[in-house]
Amino acid sequence: MKISQLSAASGVSQPTIKLYLREGLLPPGAKTHANQATYSEAHVRRLGIIRTLTQVGGLSVASAKTVLDAIDSELPLNWTFGLAQRAASPDVDGTDLSDADLARADDFLAGLTYHDGPGRFGVAKALRAMADAGLEADGAWRESYRKAAEIIGEADIDLIDRREGRLAKAETVVIGTVLGDALLAALRRAAQEHFSSQRYLSRSTETAP
Template sequence: MATAEWKMAELGARSGVPVATIKFYQRENLLPSGERTGPNQALYGEAHLGRIRLIRALIEVGGLSIVAARQVLEAIDSERPLQETFEIAQHSVSEAIDPETLTTDALTHVDALMSGWHVSADNPGRLAAARVYDTFTGVGQVDAAGWFRRYAAAALLAAEADIDELDARAERAAKAEIVVVGTVLGDTLFSGLRRAAQEHVSALRYATPPAAEV
């Protein structure tokens, strides 16, 4: 693609990321080294700039840790089947949950929501949902079955949109990147849109008189 043409100072200036931080990302194997032209000289180009933007998106917007970001970047770079890249992305954004800490009640209720779905027992999302169920009841909330069911319907819509977007890309590299970016940024996007929608729905529902008072 583009040839490497800048030194690190310019890469820092173009990306807006401090040079010390770029060096840190290289040490952490998030960012490959530049094109070497001597023992202490190297050049960087558009590819590096794009990678830095991706790293920042994962970390700042998606909230990934350095370790999780490294895992998904490695998955993008690898030639693994797309399915595996998807799994790695899912595991990286989900914290590990020990199924032992969940009640069977929670798993039963969550599985009921997903009846008809093809989901493996160790899907991290299934465990995360069950944990929310336990937390919700542990905090004294009851009768939220309807809430959970409607969230499952919304999640299905989003997942279909995700997969359609994936289908729209042709090459493996593009697919792998959108799998990762979509998985990571999708959570952030949805939570933002939900907050906006909440304001809208509650405004509709509890409409204040025309001369609104705050």
């Protein structure tokens, strides 16, 4: 398969494929001459994953490279998990978080074990932003969110558990982390629409201007 066929098969433009080759997201084709190479089905599949991560998951090309490298590597699964979480999260450092911010997050997370990382810091940042915006969420709302997160987190781990082999598990971790966020956000919108229309007896998302 030459690059033109790879482009046709994947739906990714030729210059963009060259970009991914340059950046190391896509492994080079098998060289047949100094300036000829052939690509395989694996390249088509890889391009699909790259597009999924960047288009659906919203990852930057650099972030996508990080998690793809993690899949390919022989890193332990928990490292892959951490890398995927970090790549799929915005700035993850906790340097601008006060003790009060962290305490609020830890209170929310009570009952869960956690460590420093995207989870704890992300919760702290989101809660601080809510407080700053004057949206003090009440206990019932918080309890619902924590309950939902527990259901999902356990389901995610179960799904990974059921995969056979490190590569399949690693791919599930990466794809699941990135796409799970997108799916969850979309499901949330649908559920909001459902309960909103159920309660107000009017369509919640009429065509907006």
